[in-house]
Amino acid sequence: MSIEASREPADPALEAQEASRPGRPAATMSRRSMLHRMSSGFGLAGLASMLGPHAVSAADAARFPHFRPRAKRVIFLFLNGGPSHIDTFDPKPALRTHEGQQPEGELYKKSKGLGFFPSSLRFRRHGQSGIEVSESLPHLASVIDECCVIRSMHTDVPNHEPALLQMHSGNLQPIRPSLGSWVLYGLGSANDNLPGYVVLRPSPKIVVGPALWSSGFLPAEFQATSVVTSDMAVDRLVANIRNPVLPPGEQRQQLDLLARMNRRHLERRDGDAELEAQIRAMETAFRMQREALRSFDISREPESVRRMYGESTFAKSCLLGRRLLEEGVRFVTVYYTSDRDNQPWDTHTDHEQRHRQLCLDGDQAAAALIRDLRDRGMLEDTLVIWGGEFGRTPYAENQDRKKLGRDHHHTAFSMLLAGGGVKGGVVHGASDEFGMRATVDPVHVHDLHATLLHLLGLDHERLTYRYAGRDFRLTDVHGKVVKGILA
Amino acid sequence: MDDLLLQFDYPDANVHAEKRSVTTTATQKLYLLNHPFVLHQASAFAARLRASEPRSETARVRLAYQAAAGREPEPDELSWAMEFLARPAASTMGRWEQLAQVLLVSNELMYVD
Numbered sequence A: 001m002s003i004e005a006s007r008e009p010a011d012p013a014l015e016a017q018e019a020s021r022p023g024r025p026a027a028t029m030s031r032r033s034m035l036h037r038m039s040s041g042f043g044l045a046g047l048a049s050m051l052g053p054h055a056v057s058a059a060d061a062a063r064f065p066h067f068r069p070r071a072k073r074v075i076f077l078f079l080n081g082g083p084s085h086i087d088t089f090d091p092k093p094a095l096r097t098h099e100g101q102q103p104e105g106e107l108y109k110k111s112k113g114l115g116f117f118p119s120s121l122r123f124r125r126h127g128q129s130g131i132e133v134s135e136s137l138p139h140l141a142s143v144i145d146e147c148c149v150i151r152s153m154h155t156d157v158p159n160h161e162p163a164l165l166q167m168h169s170g171n172l173q174p175i176r177p178s179l180g181s182w183v184l185y186g187l188g189s190a191n192d193n194l195p196g197y198v199v200l201r202p203s204p205k206i207v208v209g210p211a212l213w214s215s216g217f218l219p220a221e222f223q224a225t226s227v228v229t230s231d232m233a234v235d236r237l238v239a240n241i242r243n244p245v246l247p248p249g250e251q252r253q254q255l256d257l258l259a260r261m262n263r264r265h266l267e268r269r270d271g272d273a274e275l276e277a278q279i280r281a282m283e284t285a286f287r288m289q290r291e292a293l294r295s296f297d298i299s300r301e302p303e304s305v306r307r308m309y310g311e312s313t314f315a316k317s318c319l320l321g322r323r324l325l326e327e328g329v330r331f332v333t334v335y336y337t338s339d340r341d342n343q344p345w346d347t348h349t350d351h352e353q354r355h356r357q358l359c360l361d362g363d364q365a366a367a368a369l370i371r372d373l374r375d376r377g378m379l380e381d382t383l384v385i386w387g388g389e390f391g392r393t394p395y396a397e398n399q400d401r402k403k404l405g406r407d408h409h410h411t412a413f414s415m416l417l418a419g420g421g422v423k424g425g426v427v428h429g430a431s432d433e434f435g436m437r438a439t440v441d442p443v444h445v446h447d448l449h450a451t452l453l454h455l456l457g458l459d460h461e462r463l464t465y466r467y468a469g470r471d472f473r474l475t476d477v478h479g480k481v482v483k484g485i486l487a
Numbered sequence B: 001m002d003d004l005l006l007q008f009d010y011p012d013a014n015v016h017a018e019k020r021s022v023t024t025t026a027t028q029k030l031y032l033l034n035h036p037f038v039l040h041q042a043s044a045f046a047a048r049l050r051a052s053e054p055r056s057e058t059a060r061v062r063l064a065y066q067a068a069a070g071r072e073p074e075p076d077e078l079s080w081a082m083e084f085l086a087r088p089a090a091s092t093m094g095r096w097e098q099l100a101q102v103l104l105v106s107n108e109l110m111y112v113d
Helices: A012-019 A031-051 A058-062 A138-142 A160-169 A179-187 A248-267 A273-295 A303-309 A313-326 A351-375 A445-455 B003-007 B026-034 B036-050 B057-069 B075-086 B095-105
Strands: A073-079 A123-126 A131-134 A147-154 A197-201 A225-228 A331-336 A382-387 A391-396 A406-409 A413-418 A426-428 A438-440 A465-467 A470-472
Touching: A073 A179, A073 A313, A073 A351, A123 A138, A138 A351, A147 A438, A147 A445, A179 A197, A179 A331, A179 A445, A197 A313, A248 A273, A248 B075, A248 B095, A273 B026, A303 A313, A303 A351, A313 A331, A313 A351, A351 A382, A382 A445, A391 A413, B003 B026, B026 B036, B036 B057, B036 B095, B057 B075, B057 B095, B075 B095
Parallel strands: A073 A331, A073 A382, A147 A426, A197 A225, A197 A331
Antiparallel strands: A123 A131, A147 A413, A382 A413, A391 A406, A465 A470
């Protein structure tokens, strides 16, 4: 809470005059109330009530869409480690005819393996759009007409940490606000009783860690509420959500007393807006206990829905994500990690077998989410993103034929988008014949970010925050909205 | 970083921070309502009041206000507190502990003008 922006220095002469006014003891005239009355006073109070419950924060100035939004909320299914594009959405038959040949041109790292390593997976055309999808993703293939496949993604560095940071914050190094924080800063939360930005992660350990969802230099109200989903019991999901001893009825009586006392205190402070906000936040917290216990409880979902998503922690997290979106959470990220492996898609060895295994799980839940959102009429204003920090090399990383793996690959990879004002059943861009480089309509991470903000009604060039003496943007000085995929 | 510090705007140590940003969120309040640390402090405060010299409930409420707010309760405030203490409590947390918590998390104590 801050009203810094509206606080101008009071005129010292007026201050002295006010303080010395007869009949008004100086002790009751606080510096804060003085500043309020002199500089912002009634004007601000009026504005605050017009703008509603969020109007107290200075940062709220940014909270409005710049133009009509197509998406109201986002869910990012993040496949930690980097899924292989040529085994999912980017078929490259040329790799078979050139199998074993060493890649040419500039490489980030010299190829020391067996050369081009074609996917063993069969690709078939699906849906009315006829988009080719690998046989490892039968479920996503069944909803491909809802999806936009970007085959020309690229990022700056093929290492996990910088690439993760770039995908999450637009910058290779830490400290910048995350995507979700920018969105919340731009649009505010759509539900007063739940956090606006929720991160769901199956395991506590994630490469880079909380910097991926931090609010950076944006105020802390825009940080994500991070939830470890390995145990789906509601009390364990949300910190402090239930009082260990007090039943709600008794706590309500306790809060009634507190509210009375705080109101009296407020009267004695001339209705200070910050104190008012504190009183409101306490009431929100009380309601949040009831709301969250319901929203975070996936056991309330019908059996058929739970089956559609699947049994894994990732699947349950996707289902939880949908519940939260439904309740008005603005931005949800679901990570694909496990206790055994904090970046499972990082298949440096045994790629074939591991990739298939991962898809079994990741595919069903992602497709269920898209179908579920569609059936509820939510897909049109919910943007679903499926992808990782980069792709994987079309050539083998190692020499051992039995354990062939793929290395990190940043110059071409695929991402899947669905809903939220994105065209369905289209492929955007292309990589070269080997899947080495994005050649047709390349989409940089900055472009993806610009597009995402655009879909939410935010102009990435105008969504700025002043810090350390300059205005910062999610896209820094880059980013072009990918107009071709807008519905 | 520690979740509690994050919750209350502690700046990330990896970033230079010209000032601490100030936010008001419901999750901060959930901490004040339900976290074991806060409940423990409320019990300790209530125990201190119970062990104090004055024996009457009114005198203890006055003492509680003096300890928490550095002032006497206004007549209204005193009667609200007495009313509250007289209500039956079903939970293991007694009304005195609840009152102690209310004083500890009240705006008057939490926010210095």
